[in-house]
Each structure stands twice: as structure tokens, then as C-alpha cells.
Amino acid sequence: MSITQILFWFLSVLALFSALMVITSKNPVYSVLWLILVFFAISGHYLLLNAQFLAIVNIIVYAGAIMVLFLFVIMLMNLNKDNEPQKNKWLKLAGALAGGCLLLVLVAALKNAETKSAVAEAGTGDIGLIENLGKALFHDYVVPFEISSVLFLSAMVGAVVLGKKEAEHAN
Amino acid sequence: MQNALQIVWLVPFFPLIGFLINGLFRKQLSKSLIAVLGSGTVLVSFVISIWIFLQVKNGNSHVAEYFNFISAGPFKIPFAFQIDALSSLFLLIITGVGFIIHVYSTSYMKEETAEHYGRYFSYLNLFIFSMLLLVMGANYVIMFIGWEGVGLCSYLLIGYWFKNTEYNKAANKAFIMNRIGDLGFLIALFLIIAKVGSVSFADVFSKASTLSTTNITIITLLLFVGATGKSAQIPLYTWLPDAMAGPTPVSALIHAATMVTAGIYMIARSNVLYSLAPVSQNVVAIIGLATAILAATIAMKQNDIKKVLAYSTVSQLGYMFLALGVGAYTAGVFHVMTHAFFKALLFLGAGSVIHAMGGEQDIRKMGGLKGKLKITYFTFLIGCIAISGIPPFSGFFSKDAILLSAFGHNKILYGIALFGALLTAFYMFRLLFLTFNGSFRGTDEQQHHLHESPAGMTIPLIILAILAFAGGFVGIPELFMKGGDKLSEFLSPVIPVQQGDGVSSSTEMMLMVISTVLVLLVIIYTWFRFRKYQAVEEKGLGKFLANKWYVDELYEQIIVKPLNKLGAFLNNIIERSVIDALVNGVGKLVNYGSRQVRLLQSGQVGSYVLLMVLSMLLVFVIQFFLRK
Amino acid sequence: MPINYYIFLSLALFAVGIVGVLTRRNAIIIFMCIEIMLNAVNLLLVAFSKMHHLKQAATLATAGTNGQIFVFFIMVVAAAEVSVGLAIIVMMFRNVHSVDVNFLNRLKH
Numbered sequence: 019m020s021i022t023q024i025l026f027w028f029l030s031v032l033a034l035f036s037a038l039m040v041i042t043s044k045n046p047v048y049s050v051l052w053l054i055l056v057f058f059a060i061s062g063h064y065l066l067l068n069a070q071f072l073a074i075v076n077i078i079v080y081a082g083a084i085m086v087l088f089l090f091v092i093m094l095m096n097l098n099k100d101n102e103p104q105k106n107k108w109l110k111l112a113g114a115l116a117g118g119c120l121l122l123v124l125v126a127a128l129k130n131a132e133t134k135s136a137v138a139e140a141g142t143g144d145i146g147l148i149e150n151l152g153k154a155l156f157h158d159y160v161v162p163f164e165i166s167s168v169l170f171l172s173a174m175v176g177a178v179v180l181g182k183k184e185a186e187h188a189n
Numbered sequence: 190m191q192n193a194l195q196i197v198w199l200v201p202f203f204p205l206i207g208f209l210i211n212g213l214f215r216k217q218l219s220k221s222l223i224a225v226l227g228s229g230t231v232l233v234s235f236v237i238s239i240w241i242f243l244q245v246k247n248g249n250s251h252v253a254e255y256f257n258f259i260s261a262g263p264f265k266i267p268f269a270f271q272i273d274a275l276s277s278l279f280l281l282i283i284t285g286v287g288f289i290i291h292v293y294s295t296s297y298m299k300e301e302t303a304e305h306y307g308r309y310f311s312y313l314n315l316f317i318f319s320m321l322l323l324v325m326g327a328n329y330v331i332m333f334i335g336w337e338g339v340g341l342c343s344y345l346l347i348g349y350w351f352k353n354t355e356y357n358k359a360a361n362k363a364f365i366m367n368r369i370g371d372l373g374f375l376i377a378l379f380l381i382i383a384k385v386g387s388v389s390f391a392d393v394f395s396k397a398s399t400l401s402t403t404n405i406t407i408i409t410l411l412l413f414v415g416a417t418g419k420s421a422q423i424p425l426y427t428w429l430p431d432a433m434a435g436p437t438p439v440s441a442l443i444h445a446a447t448m449v450t451a452g453i454y455m456i457a458r459s460n461v462l463y464s465l466a467p468v469s470q471n472v473v474a475i476i477g478l479a480t481a482i483l484a485a486t487i488a489m490k491q492n493d494i495k496k497v498l499a500y501s502t503v504s505q506l507g508y509m510f511l512a513l514g515v516g517a518y519t520a521g522v523f524h525v526m527t528h529a530f531f532k533a534l535l536f537l538g539a540g541s542v543i544h545a546m547g548g549e550q551d552i553r554k555m556g557g558l559k560g561k562l563k564i565t566y567f568t569f570l571i572g573c574i575a576i577s578g579i580p581p582f583s584g585f586f587s588k589d590a591i592l593l594s595a596f597g598h599n600k601i602l603y604g605i606a607l608f609g610a611l612l613t614a615f616y617m618f619r620l621l622f623l624t625f626n627g628s629f630r631g632t633d634e635q636q637h638h639l640h641e642s643p644a645g646m647t648i649p650l651i652i653l654a655i656l657a658f659a660g661g662f663v664g665i666p667e668l669f670m671k672g673g674d675k676l677s678e679f680l681s682p683v684i685p686v687q688q689g690d691g692v693s694s695s696t697e698m699m700l701m702v703i704s705t706v707l708v709l710l711v712i713i714y715t716w717f718r719f720r721k722y723q724a725v726e727e728k729g730l731g732k733f734l735a736n737k738w739y740v741d742e743l744y745e746q747i748i749v750k751p752l753n754k755l756g757a758f759l760n761n762i763i764e765r766s767v768i769d770a771l772v773n774g775v776g777k778l779v780n781y782g783s784r785q786v787r788l789l790q791s792g793q794v795g796s797y798v799l800l801m802v803l804s805m806l807l808v809f810v811i812q813f814f815l816r817k
Numbered sequence: 818m819p820i821n822y823y824i825f826l827s828l829a830l831f832a833v834g835i836v837g838v839l840t841r842r843n844a845i846i847i848f849m850c851i852e853i854m855l856n857a858v859n860l861l862l863v864a865f866s867k868m869h870h871l872k873q874a875a876t877l878a879t880a881g882t883n884g885q886i887f888v889f890f891i892m893v894v895a896a897a898e899v900s901v902g903l904a905i906i907v908m909m910f911r912n913v914h915s916v917d918v919n920f921l922n923r924l925k926h
Binding site for chain 3: 793794795798799802
């Protein structure tokens with residue numbers, strides 16, 4: 019078993035376990051922390067796939083910015099308690115069953131897909147390097163890239179408007 | 190070369206025209222015009238029929254095809270008329286006797302208003318038209334059209350006085366009984382189509398020998414079921430006596446020239462099939478004979494002049510079926526012909542009597558009419574003699590031919606048939622003596638009113654009387670005159686001549702003498718019995734017979750009542766708790782279902798997401814596993 | 818690594834995300850579960866991009882780049898979504914003093 023495979027299995031188990039912990043933890047703060055672990059595991063996968071740029075962006079944007087935002091909100095609202103109201107037992111069971119069935123169906127459907135021989139390149143290949151991605155981004159995808167900045171602007175305006183309205187209401 | 194007989198469509202065409210004009214313009218036309226139109230169209234048909242008859246006699250026969258009536262893929266039913274010995278003979282009987290009855294009706298129905306008068310004649314013409322269609326059709330389908338048309342007309346005419354509920358019931362009875370028989374005919378028709386692939390007589394008869402005996406037996410038995418309905422045989426005969434509800438000329442028309450002979454005609458036409466199915470032949474013979482005896486015994490105790498004649502018709506039809514059943518098709522057709530003459534005569538005579546009595550039909554209230562109604566009396570007498578089978582009147586020849594065939598076939602059948610013939614003589618002369626002899630038993634007013642009928646009624650009687658007397662001479666047995674049996678000779682292209690019935694000349698002679706002597710003895714006995722009438726309460730067997738063997742009551746009990754019960758059951762139980770429940774249930778289910786489904790719209794995001802996931806699941810399952 | 822491994826790993830992560838959405842009532846946790854699902858998809862996209870690159874590198878040196886660009890845009894959208902989403906959650910908390918999605922039953926009316 020090569021080092022790549024060992025890392026793959028380790029990261030996969032870590033990602034799945036952390037994801038499960040995210041959804042089972044009573045305390046939202048723990049959930050956030052487990053989620054950060056998930057992101058790290060996925061970034062590790064990106065590194066295995068030689069997609070360094072995405073690995074770094076994933077950590078900076080998700081684990082850094084977004085998760086901090088989550089934590090902020092949780093702390094701000096003082097939600098770091100185990101007092102979240104629980105769904106009733108049957109609804110939980112139904113939800114778990116539905117998700118399980120979906121997994122089952124998708125696995126069963128894709129099991130026979132003609133991907134047996136296909137292999138994802140691990141460790142080699144340089145398309146994931148920042149140089150190549152940057153060329154593609156600013157050559158072929160420059161317009162979507164600019165538009166995404168507009169999207170950010172509108173998101174920011176939206177967030178501010180939502181917050182401001184409440185402020186007025188509070189007054 | 191165009192065959193001269195191609196124009197035979199004119200024969201049914203004229204009554205159809207008469208029907209349309211009389212039916213559509215009955216409110217505008219005067220009564221005399223209606224009478225002329227009604228009778229005239231039939232007269233024209235009669236004249237053409239005579240011409241056709243002469244053509245056929247010269248050896249000309251023809252199947253006239255006009256257009257494709259039904260065409261379904263390779264299967265075609267042409268609208269075609271077949272003119273040969275059998276149909277031309279029936280044409281003569283139908284249009285001839287029909288014409289006489291039309292003429293008679295012009296006087297008999299005089300008291301009706303012009304509108305009803307027109308309706309009456311349009312029905313009569315439609316009746317003649319349907320009957321002509323029936324006998325002229327070159328295939329079973331055209332025959333069936335006429336067959337149904339006749340059934341319809343009998344309904345219309347029996348219920349002619351539609352304001353009387355009883356008459357309407359009688360009309361319904363006739364129609365429904367006929368429908369039961371028609372169903373048999375219809376199934377036979379489908380079987381013929383399925384097994385032979387064609388309905389034209391020529392095809393069916395030429396291919397008949399290729400069919401299995403079972404198939405032929407089933408087909409012929411089903412055809413016979415049709416015949417029992419139309420020709421009033423056991424078990425469907427009860428409509429005919431009730432058909433007396435119609436005007437008397439209608440009874441004459443139904444009983445003599447048309448309608449009831451349809452069954453005989455159909456079986457005689459299908460003689461090829463019946464000859465191949467001995468089982469069916471036996472059934473026909475036995476049913477025919479049983480009907481003959483049953484109806485004769487009932488007729489002995491009836492007091493309504495028309496009922497006696499009605500049962501006598503049923504009885505005589507039984508004889509015809511006996512003849513058909515023993516294979517003596519010619520004898521059967523012969524009896525149809527002679528019967529048409531004397532039965533039309535008897536009915537019209539009865540009409541004359543009823544006319545004179547001012548609507549009275551009960552023979553217990555008549556008597557001694559011969560002084561006032563001389564022509565009616567003499568013609569009626571001739572009719573009675575003819576039907577009883579006394580030589581040299583027509584009934585003798587035809588009935589003797591039947592008895593002889595029965596004798597050749599089976600001695601027991603002969604014995605019973607002879608007994609039936611004696612009963613015939615008994616009830617006919619009982620009727621005659623009670624009506625015309627003795628002293629008058631009606632009211633003074635009726636006695637004062639008594640008069641001979643007008644010429645429009647007596648002339649037809651006289652013509653029919655002559656025919657009833659002489660009609661038998663076309664079929665004189667070989668015994669008396671070499672080549673005297675003109676009818677068999679004439680019919681031989683359609684009905685093969687029987688080769689020797691195994692009865693020697695001396696035996697035949699002896700049988701004739703026996704039957705004649707016995708009939709005469711019965712008549713003499715009847716004379717002494719009924720010369721002076723005294724009313725006696727019927728009891729025992731007499732009551733049983735007077736009540737027509739309680740057959741109507743039996744049918745009421747075993748068919749009508751269970752059906753009514755079934756109807757009530759279906760109405761109360763099935764309709765209420767199944768059909769209604771089903772219909773209301775759909776509404777309730779939708780109502781209930783919507784109330785339940787409404788709960789799905791809880792407003793809870795969680796449940797919406799759950800449903801979304803489940804739906805995705807469903808889509809995936811369908812997409813990946815169920816769609817092949 | 819065989820691509821199947823990545824497919825099944827992504828499916829598993831995705832399913833975990835779905836189960837989380839279905840079983841929890843806390844809006845923030847639900848949000849986090851959505852992030853898990855997005856990441857599962859991202860992982861798969863990267864894996865496919867590398868698969869294509871391996872297959873077609875001989876003819877096209879940049880084969881598979883599109884997949885990674887796509888991941889990049891997904892992250893952009895996710896970031897925007899999170900900012901707006903958290904603003905909504907904050908607003909909701911101010912109104913009802915809870916982040917329980919069951920309070921968001923206005924969809925009924």
C-alpha cells in the first residue's frame with residue numbers, strides 16, 4: 019500500500035467521521051469545529067490530487083473566513099449551549115432513512131457505471147498549480163470572474179440591508 | 190344479359206311508398222285516398238308478383254344484387270333479392286292475401302278518424318314491406334332485417350289502439366317474446382358468419398356439407414329458436430293469442446299471410462341445413478306436434494271467437510313444423526298456403542261477426558247468426574270445413590300430406606297428429622255452431638243491430654272462400670291424379686322432391702279414409718253436443734284447458750317474478766350499496782384524501798425538505814432502475 | 818486512485834449532509850450541512866478534472882482545468898451565500914429569539 023493510498027484512506031475516514039460528528043454534536047460550536055476538520059480533510063484530498071491552489075483556497079476561504087463567520091454568529095447569539103430543540107424521534111428516523119436510501123440508490127446506480135478502469139491522477143499533473151489555473155481564469159473565465167465580484171457586492175449589500183432593517187425595527 | 194327479374198325491387202318498393210305517403214301525410218290525406226293508396230300499392234305488388242311467379246314457373250330464377258349493404262374487409266354482404274320457386278310462392282301469398290285484407294280493412298276500419306286510418310294503413314304497408322323483404326332476401330341478413338321489421342310492425346299493429354293499457358301490454362308481450370326468438374336467430378347468424386364466412390343462401394347451402402354435424406345442429410337449433418318466437422311455437426307461443434288485441438284484419442294478416450309464416454319460410458329456406466341435422470329435425474317435429482296438440486286442447490275451451498282462431502293458428506303452425514321436422518318441406522309450405530287462405534277467411538269472417546255484434550267477441554253471447562249473416566256464415570262454414578280437412582277442400586290435401594309424411598316417418602307421430610286433427614275439427618265446429626246455430630243469446634239491442642257486413646268486407650270473404658275451397662288442387666296426391674302434385678314440382682328447384690315415403694298406395698288410401706271418417710264423426714258429435722248451448726261451469730280438465738294450461742301463470746311464476754325480484758334486488762341492493770356507494774365513494778375518497786394531503790403543506794421547512802429528498806429518491810429509482 | 822473511490826466518498830459525504838439537513842432543527846447546523854454537501858461536490862469535481870487530465874493530457878495540456886475553475890466559482894458562490902444566509906439567520910434570531918427552523922412556518926400562509 020503506497021503512501022498515497024494510506025493518506026487517501028486516512029483522509030476519507032477523517033472526512034466522513036468529522037462530517038458525522040458535525041451532524042450529531044449537540045453543541046453548535048463543536049459542530050463548527052468538526053466542520054473545520056472536514057474542510058481540512060478535503061483540502062488534504064485536494065493536495066493528494068495535486069490541486070494545491072484549491073487546497074489553499076479551501077482552507078483560507080472555508081476554514082478561515084466562513085467558519086469564523088459561523089463561529090461569530092454562534093457566539094453572538096449565545097447559542098453555544100445544548101439547548102437546541104430536538105426534532106421528534108420519528109422525524110429523525112425518517113430523515114436518516116431517506117438519506118440512507120438516497121445513498122443506497124445512488125451507489126447502486128453508479129456501481130455499474132463504466133468508470134471501473136478510470137483513474138484520477140494523484141500526485142502528478144500541473145493543472146492544479148496556481149500558474150495554470152490563473153491563466154485559465156484570466157483568459158477564458160475573465161468575464162465570469164468579474165461577474166462573481168458583482169455577486170459578492172450584491173451579497174454584501176444584501177447582508178447590510180438585512181442587518182440595517184432590523185436595526186431600524188429595533189429602534 | 191340483364192335478367193328480367195332484376196326489377197323485383199319494385200315488389201317491396203310499392204308498399205314502402207305506400208307506407209311513406211300514408212305515414213307522413215296521414216293528416217292531410219282523405220280517408221278514401223288513404224284506402225286507395227294503401228290497397229293500391231299492394232295490388233301493384235301483387236300484379237308484379239304474379240308476373241314474377243310466371244317467370245319462375247318458366248324456369249327463370251335470379252339473384253338480383255343491388256349494392257353492398259355491409260362491407261368489412263373481405264367480408265361483404267350484398268343487398269340482394271333472391272327470386273326462386275319458394276320466394277315467388279310466398280310473394281304471391283303475401284301480396285295476394287295481404288291485398289284482400291287491405292280491401293277488407295278499408296270497410297272494417299271505417300269508423301276511425303282519417304289520421305288513425307292513415308296510421309293503420311301505413312303500418313299495414315310497412316308490414317307487407319317487411320315481410321316481402323324477409324322472403325325476398327338473398328341472404329340471412331336481409332332476411333333478418335325483414336324479420337325484425339315484421340316484429341316491429343306486429344308491435345305497432347297489436348298496440349294500434351294504444352290508449353288501452355291491456356292492448357299495449359299485449360303488444361309488449363308480442364315484441365318481447367319475438368325478441369327472445371330473434372336473439373336465437375341473431376346468434377345463429379353470427380355462427381354462420383363465423384363458420385361459413387358468408388351469409389348468402391347460395392354460399393351457405395353449398396358449403397353446408399363441409400361443416401361438422403355439431404355446428405350445423407347448433408345453428409339449426411338456434412334458427413329454430415328464432416322460428417319459435419316468430420311462428421309462435423312452444424315455449425314462445427303465448428304472445429299470439431294475446432295479439433288479438435289488434436284490429437281483426439291485423440290478426441288475419443299476422444296469422445295468415447305474414448309474420449307467423451316467417452319461421453316456416455326460414456326453415457323451409459334452410460332445408461339443406463336441416464336435412465344435415467337429424468337432431469334438429471326431431472326437435473322441430475316434436476315441438477311442432479306438442480304445440481299442435483297443446484294449442485288444440487286450449488282452443489276447445491276458449492269462448493272468445495278470436496282466441497279460438499288464434500289457438501287454432503298456433504295449432505296449425507305446429508302441424509307445419511311437424512311437416513318441416515319430418516322432412517316434408519313441401520307439405521309444410523303447402524299447408525302455409527292453404528292455411529293462409531282459410532285462416533284469413535276465418536279471421537275476416539270473425540271480423541264480420543264482431544262487426545255485426547257491435548264489438549262483442551264472446552261466443553257464449555252469440556248464436557243463431559246464420560239467418561242474418563248469410564254470406565259470412567257460408568264462407569265461415571267453408572273455412573271450417575277446409576281447416577278440418579274434409580275432401581276436396583284445400584285443408585284436406587295439405588293436412589293429409591303432412592299426416593302421410595308423419596306416418597312414413599314415425600307411426601306414433603302420426604297417431605298424435607291425427608288426434609290433433611280431430612281436435613281441430615271439434616273446436617272449429619264448436620265455434621261455428623255456437624256462433625251461427627242455436628238461438629241468439631245476446632242483448633236485444635245487439636239483436637236489433639245485427640246486419641250483414643258491407644260489400645267491401647263480404648267480397649274478400651267470397652274470394653277467400655273460393656281459394657280455401659280450391660287452393661288444395663295445386664297439390665293433389667299422385668294417388669288420385671298422375672302429375673297432380675304441381676306444387677312439389679314447382680318447388681323442386683329449392684326443395685328436393687322426396688323419393689318415396691315408404692307408404693304404399695293402399696295404405697295411403699286407407700289413411701285418408703280413416704282420417705276423413707273420423708273427422709266427420711267428430712263433426713257429427715259436435716253438432717249434437719253444441720246444437721243447443723247451455724252454459725256450464727268448467728271444472729277439472731275443462732277448467733285447466735280454459736285457463737290455457739296455466740302457461741301464462743307458469744311463465745309469470747318462473748320467469749317474470751324471479752326477474753322482478755332480481756330487478757328489485759339490483760335496484761335496492763346493488764344500485765344502492767354498490768353503484769351509489771362507488772359513485773359517492775369517489776367523492777368521499779377525494780374529499781378525505783384532500784383533507785389528508787392538505788396536512789403535507791405544514792409550512793415546516795423540515796418536512797418540505799424531507800419530501801423533496803423522497804421525491805428525488807423516486808426520480809432516481811425510476812431513472813436508474815425502472816426505465817429500461 | 819480509482820475514480821470510483823472518489824465517487825463513493827463524495828456520495829457518502831453528500832448523504833451525511835442530507836441526513837443532517839433532515840434531522841436537525843438548528844438553522845446554523847443545517848447551513849453547515851449544506852456546506853458539507855457543497856464540499857462533497859467540489860471534491861468530486863476535482864477528482865473528475867484530474868481523471869480527464871490523465872486521459873487527455875497527451876492531446877491537450879490544459880485538459881481538466883475547467884473542473885477546478887468550476888470549484889473555484891462554487892466557493893465564490895458559497896461564500897456569498899453564507900454571508901447572506903447568516904444575515905438572514907441573525908435577523909430571524911432577532912425576531913423570534915431562536916434559530917429553530919420550525920419557527921419558519923410562514924410558508925404555510
